[in-house]
Amino acid sequence: MCGILGLLLSDSTHNAASEICEGLYMLQHRGQDACGIVTCGPKGRLYQCKANGMVRDVFDDVAISRLQGSMGIGHVRYPTAGSSHHAEAQPFYVNSPYGIALAHNGNLIDSSSLLHFMDAVAHRHINTSSDSELLLNIFANNLQQTGKFRINEDDIFTAIGELMTQCKGAYACVAMLAGFGIIAFRDPNGIRPVGMAVREYENGKKDYVVASESVVAGGSFSKWENVKPGEAVIITHLGVSRKRVAPSATFAPDIFEYVYLARPDSVLDDVSVYRSRMAMGDALAEEVDRVLSEKGLTVDVVIPVPDTARVAALNLAQRLQLPYREGFIKNRYVGRTFIMPGQQMRRKNVRKKLNAMALEFAGKSVLLVDDSIVRGTTSKEIVQMAKDVGASKVIVASCAPPIRYPNVYGIDMPSRSELVAYERTSEEIAEAIGADLVIFQTLPDLIASVRQFNPSIDTFDCSVFTGEYVTGGVNEEYLNHIESLRADNVKRKMREGGPVTLDGALRERSATGTPNGTDDTVGLHNSWHVS
Numbered sequence: 001m002c003g004i005l006g007l008l009l010s011d012s013t014h015n016a017a018s019e020i021c022e023g024l025y026m027l028q029h030r031g032q033d034a035c036g037i038v039t040c041g042p043k044g045r046l047y048q049c050k051a052n053g054m055v056r057d058v059f060d061d062v063a064i065s066r067l068q069g070s071m072g073i074g075h076v077r078y079p080t081a082g083s084s085h086h087a088e089a090q091p092f093y094v095n096s097p098y099g100i101a102l103a104h105n106g107n108l109i110d111s112s113s114l115l116h117f118m119d120a121v122a123h124r125h126i127n128t129s130s131d132s133e134l135l136l137n138i139f140a141n142n143l144q145q146t147g148k149f150r151i152n153e154d155d156i157f158t159a160i161g162e163l164m165t166q167c168k169g170a171y172a173c174v175a176m177l178a179g180f181g182i183i184a185f186r187d188p189n190g191i192r193p194v195g196m197a198v199r200e201y202e203n204g205k206k207d208y209v210v211a212s213e214s215v216v217a218g219g220s221f222s223k224w225e226n227v228k229p230g231e232a233v234i235i236t237h238l239g240v241s242r243k244r245v246a247p248s249a250t251f252a253p254d255i256f257e258y259v260y261l262a263r264p265d266s267v268l269d270d271v272s273v274y275r276s277r278m279a280m281g282d283a284l285a286e287e288v289d290r291v292l293s294e295k296g297l298t299v300d301v302v303i304p305v306p307d308t309a310r311v312a313a314l315n316l317a318q319r320l321q322l323p324y325r326e327g328f329i330k331n332r333y334v335g336r337t338f339i340m341p342g343q344q345m346r347r348k349n350v351r352k353k354l355n356a357m358a359l360e361f362a363g364k365s366v367l368l369v370d371d372s373i374v375r376g377t378t379s380k381e382i383v384q385m386a387k388d389v390g391a392s393k394v395i396v397a398s399c400a401p402p403i404r405y406p407n408v409y410g411i412d413m414p415s416r417s418e419l420v421a422y423e424r425t426s427e428e429i430a431e432a433i434g435a436d437l438v439i440f441q442t443l444p445d446l447i448a449s450v451r452q453f454n455p456s457i458d459t460f461d462c463s464v465f466t467g468e469y470v471t472g473g474v475n476e477e478y479l480n481h482i483e484s485l486r487a488d489n490v491k492r493k494m495r496e497g498g499p500v501t502l503d504g505a506l507r508e509r510s511a512t513g514t515p516n517g518t519d520d521t522v523g524l525h526n527s528w529h530v531s
């Protein structure tokens with residue numbers, strides 16, 4: 001779940017970079033590892049700044065002022081393929097044909113065969129282990145096939161249509177063609193979100209923004225519209241062209257966007273994330289009530305696990321007519337822990353991020369409400385913290401059902417054995433996290449919490465709960481393969497600089513994962529900002 005963004009300003013004398021940077025700040029929750037912007041200035045010249053780090057670390061006034069041009073694209077990264085090396089920060093750039101930059105949210109599941117195609121058929125060199133670099137080169141290769149000096153919109157639609165038959169997985173993308181315009185497209189199942197909005201001036205001119213989440217367009221833009229699954233959108237100074245370029249497929253947006261990934265103040269596929277989380281709290285209240293009366297237990301207070309679970313926890317407390325107390329105070333300077341790259345870092349940061357206030361816990365039977373329990377890192381720590389400050393009983397309720405299967409579509413949960421619910425019953429999960437009881441939302445209730453706001457959504461990608469993958473092509477062999485590439489222990493070795501196979505035996509490379517690493521890759525694709 002990275003964040004993507006594109007901006008095209010009607011006034012070619014204005015620079016787009018500062019507004020893109022502001023937009024990336026609003027998408028920071030989708031990726032904390034790296035970020036970048038590419039703009040297109042006079043004569044179609046591209047300018048780039050990207051690096052490991054948060055938006056505030058990578059972009060200062062100097063960096064922004066160097067990014068010339070009235071259109072550009074941006075990205076915040078949470079790696080789900082390849083490594084955390086700065087060389088894999090996005091947007092990616094390829095010079096041929098025409099000069100293209102691309103930013104991608106999602107994950108391809110057929111990278112190995114695409115890499116082989118690149119090598120054996122397209123003869124294009126892929127310089128990193130990122131699936132997004134591959135995706136860009138598939139697009140570039142398809143455009144190249146036109147053999148044209150200058151391409152038109154139909155050529156672009158055809159190239160993306162072809163890409164959608166070649167690339168399997170999740171991809172919400174924004175691309176920029178030098179001197180031409182901005183292009184957005186979304187995979188045929190619409191797994192990851194992307195939409196667009198317009199800013200209209202009295203003189204009839206229009207600026208356009210494309211973004212992962214509507215919150216980016218909240219200020220001066222209006223008319224937010226989703227990019228539809230299998231659709232491509234081309235935005236130029238002449239206007240907008242849209243076309244469905246893929247054969248129809250089941251629309252299956254990832255339900256985890258509503259559970260955790262997206263900001264509550266965004267509307268995704270016409271569903272307010274905030275409203276859906278309120279509904280999750282209401283539905284979970286029913287389940288909590290049922291289980292508590294079945295077990296003859298009572299609760300004195302409902303305590304949310306900040307931040308994401310707050311909305312649902314408040315509704316749950318109101319529904320059950322229980323006091324709601326902010327028993328955990330969040331340190332505002334610590335980011336999201338789930339999307340941090342290593343287990344040790346995640347664990348340490350839960351402790352840094354949340355502090356239990358004894359006065360809300362001492363002697364009480366507490367119900368902690370979280371949006372999800374994935375590795376159990378957060379719940380294990382906070383249950384202990386609650387007990388340390390004197391809670392007499394700690395019950396944990398989760399707005400999502402147990403997560404027992406890996407995610408292969410852009411959330412970094414590649415390894416079954418890292419999931420606390422894998423091969424465990426609710427009782428065993430409670431034991432693993434040290435709680436007296438764990439209560440999970442049922443899957444039908446979770447789906448209804450979101451779908452009631454947009455019944456036209458066919459279904460949701462719920463693969464982390466069911467093990468059913470809407471794209472097909474995910475079997476035991478594939479799951480073992482990604483586990484061997486991306487399990488926490490493998491990533492740790494990568495960060496430590498050991499040589500590991502990143503692309504399934506196709507090549508070996510080392511990845512130190514820091515901008516100061518001794519290995520570096522060529523400047524065409526990879527540069528980072530040094531102020």
Ligand SMILES: O=P(O)(O)OC[C@H]1O[C@H](OP(=O)(O)OP(=O)(O)O)[C@H](O)[C@@H]1O
Pocket residue numbers: 260305306307308309335336337338339370371372373374375376377378379
């Ligand atoms: O079981 P785990 O592996 O710990 O993952 C689940 C937890 O991680 C997330 O919180 P996070 O700190 O990332 O972000 P938040 O502040 O938005 O809640 C999520 O909201 C859960 O609290």
Ligand SMILES: NC(=O)CC[C@H](N)C(=O)O
Pocket residue numbers: 001002003077078079080081082088104105106107108130131132410411
């Ligand atoms: N979370 C994402 O969307 C990641 C995009 C891409 N797979 C990467 O690892 O850079």
Ligand SMILES: [Mg+2]
Pocket residue numbers: 305306307308309370371378
């Ligand atoms: Mg959380």
